[in-house]
Amino acid sequence: MKIVIAGAGEVGKHLTKILSHDNHEITVIDVSPSELYALSLHLDILTIEGSALSISILQKAKVQSCDLYIAVTHFPEMNVASAVIAKQLGAPKTIARVRDAELLEEKNRLLFENMGIDSIIYPQMLAAEEIKKIVQQSATREFFDFADGLLSLFVLKIEENNDVVGKYLQEIAANKDDFWNYRIVAIKRDFSTIIPRGVDICKPNDIVYIISNKKGITPMLEVFGKKKLAINKVMILGGSRTGRATAQVLQNQFDVKLIEINQTKAHILAGRLTNTLIINGDGRSTDLLVEEGIRTTDVFIATTENSETNILSCYLAKRIGVKQTIAEVENMDYVGLAIDIGIDTIINKKNIAADSIYKYTLDEQNKISSTRSLTESEAQILEINISKGMKICEAPLKEINFPKEAVIGGIVRNKEAFIASGNTQIQDGDKILVFCMPTAIKDVQKLFE
């Protein structure tokens, strides 16, 4: 697929990286030669120096013959304008990043489509939606829905006093009734992800990835000693765009407080967020947090623009006794560290934005309908539609040489979701979830050709 990406910022770079490893033909446009040089040094891509609004630059990037145009420069106006121009020049599909929640509203969609923009993304809003889901499903660290909610992926941390510690995985799933309902598909232990077999043992501090259908959720959470918390009070640190968007989506459901250090900004926020209590002060001070009732807070969300502050303040909140902490971390290198010190959930804007764009590149093959990448692991989850003639349908799963670094999580057949076992035979029309390490993606794809 030929993809033109305008803007080599954080999201642009991340997208370029994952898409070029997927063997797409990528052209990147940016005004900064040094950013482009850094990118072209490591990736097999074409870089063009210039403005994304220049028609000659867009023509040089061959937008007229590309399959997808993605405008993710620092300036939302430029993204919109550039996507419109690209469309007029002949780009079949355009995506623009904006910084205004209003533009995302469903009623405005047609307006943008008429202008020539097929999709608008607002990473901060996507992050806020993600946070909302996690707060609602509060026992988990991360949580994804697949196949219209028939199957879900739960990410849980095994605490030291948990009942499952020291048990074999096959023991944990021994209950016959639940065998078809959920399964551990991966374990993250000491910075590496393993695809477990039945003879592996659960250890404390493991982070387990579990795929479950609707029936399995409650018994599964029970087995792993996780209770849904009754969430009432939410405290958000930092009135960044993500913080504001998060407050916006949470404020009507929960009791939300937002702490912002900058006075002018706090006043503006107070004007916009009608149902949120805005507090002007330094969230790094324990006194202020205690005074504002952190001891009774259920969820602490740190969304300042500084990843270090977010990690440290979540750590502080955890020490004070907040049950669930969520930190926005932009620097991927800090993710492992943040997990280590006990922060429950890490939110990464780049990843979320890239995921939402990534699905547009999948249309070509059509068999993979969505993929998700995980913040805490390099593994990917593929949602694959089975059609006739695929190699996987030839025999029951145990007879198929499935790559060791991947596992089939769940199967959806006739609107019924269940967990795959060795005797399962994949059929035409099934939708399956595959949990897959990056090294095995190629081998997995071969089975679905």
Add this chain to the structure above:
Amino acid sequence: MKQLNIRAILSILGVFLLIETIAILLCGIASIVYHENVYPLLLTAGITAMCGAFLYGVFRKSNEEIGKREGYIVVSTVWVFFSMFGSLPFLFSGVTASFTDAFFETMSGFTTTGASIITDIEAVDKGVLLWRSTTQWLGGIGIIVLSLAMLPMLGIGGMQLYAAEVPGPTKEKIHPKIKDTAQRFFAIYLLFTSIQTVLLVCGGMNWFDAINHAFTTMSSGGFSTYNDNVAHTSSYIQYVIIVFMFISGINFTLSYFALHGKFSLVWKNEEFRNYLAILITFALLITAVILLHTIRTTAHTTISFAEYKQTFRDALFHVVSLVTTSGFVTVDYLQWPQLATVLCFALMFFGSSAGSTGGGIKVVRLVLLTKHSFLELRRLIHPNAIIPVRLNKKVVPEKTITNVLAFIIIYIVIYMFGVILMSALGYDLETSLGAVVATLGNVGSGIGAVGPFNNYAFLTTAAKWILSFFMLCGRLELFTILILFSPAFWKN
């Protein structure tokens, strides 16, 4: 820095040797067609294939990416490996007496220099001759570029290899993927080579000679299958060779644009314009010098039209041949008036365009040097002014300018060092000057005892190895080779 990934380097070299085997086997077909002794080529193919398969088989299990350092080492050593194995046919067929001679001939081929030690070319087997031309053809497009076009397996490290291999201060891609870029270049190369072959056959050359000359023209190599190079050929054939030498000296990116009908992009390119201007100016200048000399030294005051034509053609032929560093010759330019000979000598330094098959300093570097020097004068008058160097209306980054200046200075220093070395080996000044410029610039034809119709056979073993090294230095544009000799490169 991380440990050098020697396994990866060796396995890649193994793959390259397998590619060379294919080329050698194809030349073997010529031997069979002409009922010659096919044994030298077959034996070489066997040995090369075995070594290649061994290296690839033993070291293949390396999934690590290759980085910058591995890239530089692969790019440098692949030429040495290719020349070592490629020299075997000359040795086995008895064309050359020693390994030194055979290696010199092959290195001269792969680096598209065209300096030969074979005294009676017409007596050599056709299969071996075809292999000799093929070395130039492979070397012209660049072994790495060729392999990138054919082998997607090289993957990410490819960009490093590509950057180290393609000549010129800036590397342009015409397609997001290196593989596709390389494939397009290769297609253009193949296209031009076929067109020239057909045109040469139309001019009365037999197919064998036509293919050989097309191979060595498009690669700006200069090997011929005749003892007197192309001196005896018709004016039609000489003009065909002039045109294709000219094309071989154009940046491949521009040829690509031209083939897509975007002539304005070609015409607006400053390097192309200067390249053209240099060729025309020097051709006219040398014609004038020769004609004026004829008028002064002979009693005739009038010159026939035929003589005008003949002189201009010879002048143009040699100007194009020397600037593109092909080294084809039709007349002995050492017999020309002194001034014309000196002009020819100067041209050997120029080189053609960046991203072409030619060697030398390259026109774009000379353009940047000239511009920078003139702007330096303006900067003296306006000490606070910011006066950037522009090329094709775009500001050239300071880094590139520094790189160009460093290149030219290093080129001159190495050249002088080479001349001193050659003098130390006992050769006269003219021969030393000529031999080093002809090899470092990949021209092949120099001045003095290594002039247009002379031969490198008489040189001592030491001189041949030194000149082989200069050929490699010139082909890889100095830095790629010199970096291997810097302590920083090897520090862990």
